[in-house]
Amino acid sequence: MDAILSRLLTLHPKKIDLSLGRTERLLEALGRPDLRLPPTIHVAGTNGKGSTIAFLRAILEAAGQRVHVYTSPHLIRFNERIRLGAEGGGKLVDDARLNAILERCEDVNGGQPITFFEVTTAAAFSLFADNPADWLLLETGLGGRYDATNVIKNPKAAIVTSVSLDHMEFLGDSVEKIAYEKAGIFKRGAPAIVGFQPEGAERVLEREARRVGAPLCVAGQDFYIREENGRLVFEDERGLLDLPLPRLPGRHQHQNAANAIAALRAVAPDLPTSAIEAGLTRAEWPARLQRLVRGHIVDLAPVNAEIWLDGGHNEDGGRVLAEAMAEFHDRSPRPLALICGAQTTKDVRALLRHFSGLAREMVAVPVEGEHKSWPPEEVAALARAEGIAVAAYANNVEEALQILASHSFDQPPRVLIAGSLYLAAAVLSANGSQIE
Numbered sequence: 001m002d003a004i005l006s007r008l009l010t011l012h013p014k015k016i017d018l019s020l021g022r023t024e025r026l027l028e029a030l031g032r033p034d035l036r037l038p039p040t041i042h043v044a045g046t047n048g049k050g051s052t053i054a055f056l057r058a059i060l061e062a063a064g065q066r067v068h069v070y071t072s073p074h075l076i077r078f079n080e081r082i083r084l085g086a087e088g089g090g091k092l093v094d095d096a097r098l099n100a101i102l103e104r105c106e107d108v109n110g111g112q113p114i115t116f117f118e119v120t121t122a123a124a125f126s127l128f129a130d131n132p133a134d135w136l137l138l139e140t141g142l143g144g145r146y147d148a149t150n151v152i153k154n155p156k157a158a159i160v161t162s163v164s165l166d167h168m169e170f171l172g173d174s175v176e177k178i179a180y181e182k183a184g185i186f187k188r189g190a191p192a193i194v195g196f197q198p199e200g201a202e203r204v205l206e207r208e209a210r211r212v213g214a215p216l217c218v219a220g221q222d223f224y225i226r227e228e229n230g231r232l233v234f235e236d237e238r239g240l241l242d243l244p245l246p247r248l249p250g251r252h253q254h255q256n257a258a259n260a261i262a263a264l265r266a267v268a269p270d271l272p273t274s275a276i277e278a279g280l281t282r283a284e285w286p287a288r289l290q291r292l293v294r295g296h297i298v299d300l301a302p303v304n305a306e307i308w309l310d311g312g313h314n315e316d317g318g319r320v321l322a323e324a325m326a327e328f329h330d331r332s333p334r335p336l337a338l339i340c341g342a343q344t345t346k347d348v349r350a351l352l353r354h355f356s357g358l359a360r361e362m363v364a365v366p367v368e369g370e371h372k373s374w375p376p377e378e379v380a381a382l383a384r385a386e387g388i389a390v391a392a393y394a395n396n397v398e399e400a401l402q403i404l405a406s407h408s409f410d411q412p413p414r415v416l417i418a419g420s421l422y423l424a425a426a427v428l429s430a431n432g433s434q435i436e
Helices: 002-008 021-029 049-062 095-109 116-130 175-185 199-212 252-267 273-282 296-300 315-331 348-353 376-385 397-406 421-431
Strands: 040-044 067-070 082-084 135-139 157-160 192-194 216-218 223-228 231-236 239-243 290-292 306-309 336-340 359-364 390-393 414-418
Touching: 002 095, 002 116, 021 095, 021 116, 040 049, 040 175, 049 067, 049 135, 049 252, 049 273, 067 116, 082 116, 095 116, 157 175, 157 252, 175 199, 192 199, 192 252, 199 216, 216 252, 223 252, 231 252, 239 273, 252 273, 252 315, 296 397, 296 421, 306 421, 315 348, 315 414, 336 348, 336 376, 336 397, 348 376, 359 376, 359 397, 376 390, 397 414, 397 421, 414 421
Parallel strands: 040 135, 040 157, 067 135, 157 192, 192 216, 306 414, 336 359, 336 414, 359 390
Antiparallel strands: 067 082, 223 231, 231 239, 290 306
């Protein structure tokens, strides 16, 4: 498996080169599996794509539906990107089937230039087309308009979750430009679900949906979400739903849940409320405010510390993480210690800014195995510049936890490890965690 994945990485000189032509060429040679996909909900956005898909999947499976899922990147192993729907819940694609379709795609491609994401997307489409299911939940890799997943012509619905500044070298240097690229997934006749957005992004998304003839369903206009008496209240033109709070922690997950509910109310209006209730309480999405309760990493932490892991890596991700930590503190006060590592392609200072006055201390670490990792001493300096007074650095997360364990806290701390999905993946792997 690793051998063929490594070979596929060499088929194009650029890791990212946004285009639909190469994907369409390979799909044509494969017999156009993209024309034989189950009813598809396409999801783009800067933050919240994976969580929204997690809610969609959990709700649909609670209703007895077979659900294929395509997400990226993976955390521990590539198989996580492709989930095949089955009776009683989907399963990650097994090594044998994945290896066989990757070899076929490699052979059919014949050594022609194609990016890793493009060839693996074509492989996923082949698997989805050849295995019956009721739904496909399809996450874009980057952007939307020229993302390899956007070869699909007739999705049942398209969702754009929260848009913020990220991947600016590919998508543009403003939320308006980025929103324009994300809006490329909107298609005529397919409901366009516009999640909670900054004003500039919302305006662009609405304009582009109208331009292509996609019926609009806009958060804060056509559907609303609020917490009330320990419950989640969803409201749209069809009425109110009184629901349990989502299993995924953080108020930002209320918005992601609302995106999922709004989309399903548009494309599956007969879906029972009981399935929505069950889905909210069953949804899982690793490395998104995931609490680690056992394992090697937990054993190294200060005694009785809470350990939280999140792959948040941009300014908006930092904001929602800081809000979640403040909410946790209001409910159960503990000193907050931050362990942070990031890639140089990310504005780590903008992420750290939200933790000024909130984090008691921070330990910076490299993102191991990533040549574009910020040097930890520079991250520590940026943290100090943002008012996080106690900012040290370490060679890895294990060492960072040992540093924290040697410090005196007035009570067991709450430790948040964040800054990069690659860092989160390394932590889960070191902790012995499994993703099924």
